[in-house]
Amino acid sequence: MATATSEAPAARTASAAAKPAPRLGASVRVTVFYLLLLIIAIIFMAPYVLSIFAAFKPLSAILSQSPLRPPSPPTLANFRAIFTQYGFWRYLGNTLMVTVILTAGQVTFSLMGAYAFARMEFPGRNALFWVYLATLMVPNVVTMVPLYVLFSHSGLLNTYWAIFLPYVLGTPYAVFLMRQYLMTIPKEVMEAARLDGCSESYILRRIIVPISRPIIITATLLAFVFGWNNFLWPLIVTNSNQFQVLTVGISNFESNFTVQWNLVLAGSLVALVPMVILFAIFQKHIVNSISLTGINR
Amino acid sequence: MSVATAATGLLPKRGRAAAIPTADRGRVRTAFLLLLPSLVGVALFLVIPVIMVIFLSLTRWNLLTPLKWVGLSNYVNIFRFDGMGNSLLVTAYYVLLNIPIQTVVALGLALLLRSKRPGSGVVRTIAVLPFLATPVAMAVVWNWFFSPTTGIINQFLAHLGITGPAWLSNAATAMPVVAFANIWQYAGYNMLFFLAGLQAIPPSMYEAASLDGASKWQQFRQVTLPLLRPTMLFVLVTGVIGSFQVFDTVYVMTAGGPGNATEVVNLNIYNTAFAGFRIGEASAMSVVLFLVILAVTVVQFRYFNKRTTYEIA
Numbered sequence: 001m002a003t004a005t006s007e008a009p010a011a012r013t014a015s016a017a018a019k020p021a022p023r024l025g026a027s028v029r030v031t032v033f034y035l036l037l038l039i040i041a042i043i044f045m046a047p048y049v050l051s052i053f054a055a056f057k058p059l060s061a062i063l064s065q066s067p068l069r070p071p072s073p074p075t076l077a078n079f080r081a082i083f084t085q086y087g088f089w090r091y092l093g094n095t096l097m098v099t100v101i102l103t104a105g106q107v108t109f110s111l112m113g114a115y116a117f118a119r120m121e122f123p124g125r126n127a128l129f130w131v132y133l134a135t136l137m138v139p140n141v142v143t144m145v146p147l148y149v150l151f152s153h154s155g156l157l158n159t160y161w162a163i164f165l166p167y168v169l170g171t172p173y174a175v176f177l178m179r180q181y182l183m184t185i186p187k188e189v190m191e192a193a194r195l196d197g198c199s200e201s202y203i204l205r206r207i208i209v210p211i212s213r214p215i216i217i218t219a220t221l222l223a224f225v226f227g228w229n230n231f232l233w234p235l236i237v238t239n240s241n242q243f244q245v246l247t248v249g250i251s252n253f254e255s256n257f258t259v260q261w262n263l264v265l266a267g268s269l270v271a272l273v274p275m276v277i278l279f280a281i282f283q284k285h286i287v288n289s290i291s292l293t294g295i296n297r
Numbered sequence: 298m299s300v301a302t303a304a305t306g307l308l309p310k311r312g313r314a315a316a317i318p319t320a321d322r323g324r325v326r327t328a329f330l331l332l333l334p335s336l337v338g339v340a341l342f343l344v345i346p347v348i349m350v351i352f353l354s355l356t357r358w359n360l361l362t363p364l365k366w367v368g369l370s371n372y373v374n375i376f377r378f379d380g381m382g383n384s385l386l387v388t389a390y391y392v393l394l395n396i397p398i399q400t401v402v403a404l405g406l407a408l409l410l411r412s413k414r415p416g417s418g419v420v421r422t423i424a425v426l427p428f429l430a431t432p433v434a435m436a437v438v439w440n441w442f443f444s445p446t447t448g449i450i451n452q453f454l455a456h457l458g459i460t461g462p463a464w465l466s467n468a469a470t471a472m473p474v475v476a477f478a479n480i481w482q483y484a485g486y487n488m489l490f491f492l493a494g495l496q497a498i499p500p501s502m503y504e505a506a507s508l509d510g511a512s513k514w515q516q517f518r519q520v521t522l523p524l525l526r527p528t529m530l531f532v533l534v535t536g537v538i539g540s541f542q543v544f545d546t547v548y549v550m551t552a553g554g555p556g557n558a559t560e561v562v563n564l565n566i567y568n569t570a571f572a573g574f575r576i577g578e579a580s581a582m583s584v585v586l587f588l589v590i591l592a593v594t595v596v597q598f599r600y601f602n603k604r605t606t607y608e609i610a
Contacts (some may be wrong), residue, residue, distance in 0.1 A: 036409060037420050044485065051438045060363045066450045105334075113335035120328040121321075128332070141542045141563050145579045147347035152360060169338030200327045208581065229431045231545045232563075236571055238603045247433040251362060251489050251549050255435050268434035275429040283422055284453040285435050290428070290489050 048272070055079070055266040062119035062261050075139035078266035082253075086263070087241055088270055091249035095271075098163045098245060099227035106223045108218060115204055119190055129179075132172040133217075138233075148236055162237035163245065167227070174219050181215035182208065218289035221282055228275065246271045267270055340541040352420075354580035361574075371581035375569075379578055381585065383557055384565040387472070388586075391561060392540045400532060402484040404525075407491035424449045424485030432482065434593070436549035439478045441463065468558040471551050475559060478546050482537075487532050494528030530601040534594055541590050 054062050056074035082088040116122070117129050149165060156162045159283050160287040184206070193203045209216065244252070250267050256262055279286060349396075354371055358364040410421045411413040427435070429485060442449050443464040451461035464470045496522065506516045544563040545551065553560035553568070560568075570579035 030414070033409075033412065033414060033499075034416065035415055040406065040409075041480070044427060044552055047435070047438050047442070047481075051441070051564050056440070063447055068454070082410065108563055109338070112331040116328040116421055118332070120324065122325045122328040130334075131344070134340060135339055135347075138343060138347055139538060139587060140540055141566060142350055142583050143343060143346035145566065145576060146346035146353060148570065149349065149353070149360070149576060150346070159596075166342040169342075170335030172335075175335055200324065200331070202487060204331075215338075225429055229429075229433075231433050231548075232567070235518050235548075236567075242358040247431060249543075251433055251436060254440070259444075261445065261447065265439055266439060268437040271431040271434040272438075276426065276493075279426055279429050286429070287422070287425060287489060290425070290486060294603070295330075295515035 045142055051265045054261060054270050059260060059262040078262045081191035082263055084265050091244060091246045095246040098160060099224055102164040102167050102227040103220055103223040105172055106170055107219050110174035111178055113175045114182055115208055118179045118182035122233055135172045151237055157237050158240050158243055160243060163234050177217060178215050181212060185211055221286060307499045321577040326551040344425050350580045350583050353576055375578050375581050380557055380580055384560055384562045388541055388561045391472055391476055392537060394473060395479055395540050399480045399484055403487035404491050406488040407495055411492055411495055413529050424488060425596055427479045427482045432545040433549055436546045440550055461540045465551050466555050469557050471559050475546055475550055490528050490532050494525045498524045534597050537593055538590055
């Protein structure tokens with residue numbers, strides 16, 4: 001990144017020298033640039049800012065005041081209502097639990113599979129890897145109905161298991177992602193450890209995991225965001241409040257309380273804000289891993 | 298697992314030559330044990346369902362009564378009775394609204410925000426943030442923005458003396474609003490791929506072009522766009538595959554309405570399978586959608602292969 005962008009101005013001056021100076025003065029160009037930046041920032045921030053404003057106002061203020069006006073004084077009544085009266089504690093708790101289990105399992109089992117594919121010899125390895133790659137191309141919508149049939153016949157509908165089971169044993173995508181990373185670790189590292197009498201599980205835990213920290217964090221973030229935001233599958237397999245997650249809860253809540261924007265928006269923020277915090281903490285890593293996963297895909 | 302690995306690991310080095318077969322067998326067993334969880338996952342939740350969906354699409358079944366073999370008739374009936382034709386058209390309309398605008402916006406953002414001027418880094422971050430936003434929760438926020446009387450958009454229009462439409466219950470505006478929600482969410486995400494693609498173009502290409510007297514626009518057409526082709530292919534293919542399966546935003550914002558103006562295929566499958574419990578028809582719809590996605594993806598790869606004249610190693 002640094003090399004390419006640092007040389008870009010050179011190209012720009014070269015082209016400016018070759019051509020007659022554009023009519024737009026430099027200061028005008030800078031002004032237009034920052035005006036565009038401002039517009040972009042407003043478009044991407046406004047939904048968050050305005051819904052935060054609204055979530056801290058009583059309904060009457062939302063309906064009568066300008067949405068641009070910050071709440072004065074801010075009230076926590078909306079959040080108190082959705083958590084105590086409308087069961088958002090349960091949705092939040094369910095979501096957290098299911099997402100943590102899904103993430104822990106998916107990352108652990110995918111890493112194990114990725115290690116076997118990347119650095120162990122066994123018959124049928126390549127054929128099996130092709131099966132994984134082929135399943136990568138299957139859209140979710142194709143497996144949705146048969147999966148429902150399987151879960152309904154195993155009596156697993158309306159359980160926590162139903163929500164995370166399809167993703168917890170590792171996904172071909174996560175296996176592929178981590179396998180590509182493990183392939184970059186020199187074989188000699190593991191061979192030396194094997195000659196020293198280390199077991200495979202010791203190599204995996206003590207050598208591979210520390211070296212692979214970046215890709216493990218990437219896979220963890222991807223799995224967590226997926227689990228947190230997942231909607232269609234939990235919607236299909238749960239119909240009692242006891243097991244429902246935030247996304248499903250918000251959707252039901254919205255259709256029951258359509259115009260009570262104070263409550264509905266407060267509910268949405270319960271799902272949105274943790275993701276914003278996650279982004280703030282792992283910002284660099286998320287941006288890097290998006291580019292990385294994109295290239296590997 | 299630990300037993301097998303311990304046996305492999307603890308072999309004395311002296312005895313290795315003689316013990317290789319046992320050691321190998323142990324290692325194969327370890328590899329198999331490491332693979333087992335993901336293998337079970339892939340088999341149970343991907344391979345078997347794919348086989349099942351084809352089988353189920355040839356049957357009539359409501360999960361309770363015995364399953365009945367009906368051959369290919371579901372594939373005809375979903376078009377005749379279940380609005381599958383409409384759903385495919387509506388989905389195609391959504392994809393055609395969503396993908397070109399999203400791609401142009403993402404590329405524009407990348408070209409603007411790759412600047413080294415202070416502030417562009419912050420705005421880059423702000424533009425990527427929606428990628429993590431829970432689509433269902435965002436859809437609720439958009440419902441508020443676009444609600445006919447209490448919504449921000451129409452309040453703002455009222456200030457200008459314009460009476461805004463009932464955005465989401467109007468057949469002409471509902472789908473564009475849904476597409477807007479998705480563009481907002483994924484434009485910054487796709488921008489990142491274009492940023493990476495732009496960085497890979499050597500500055501010497503631009504220098505050569507400007508020495509030849511190429512204008513900025515010509516440089517964009519002749520250098521930037523051709524060299525961005527691999528990035529473009531990736532952004533388009535992944536975007537199209539995702540867009541054909543759109544569900545969350547449509548379900549929350551319009552529920553397929555008004556009428557069936559936004560009843561995308563995925564929503565139709567959902568209604569057929571989980572409101573109507575007509576598993577056979579819903580499976581047939583899934584297979585048809587899969588074939589459509591596959592065909593569109595193949596066409597995209599063909600097009601880009603033909604047009605990619607050169608590539609930077």
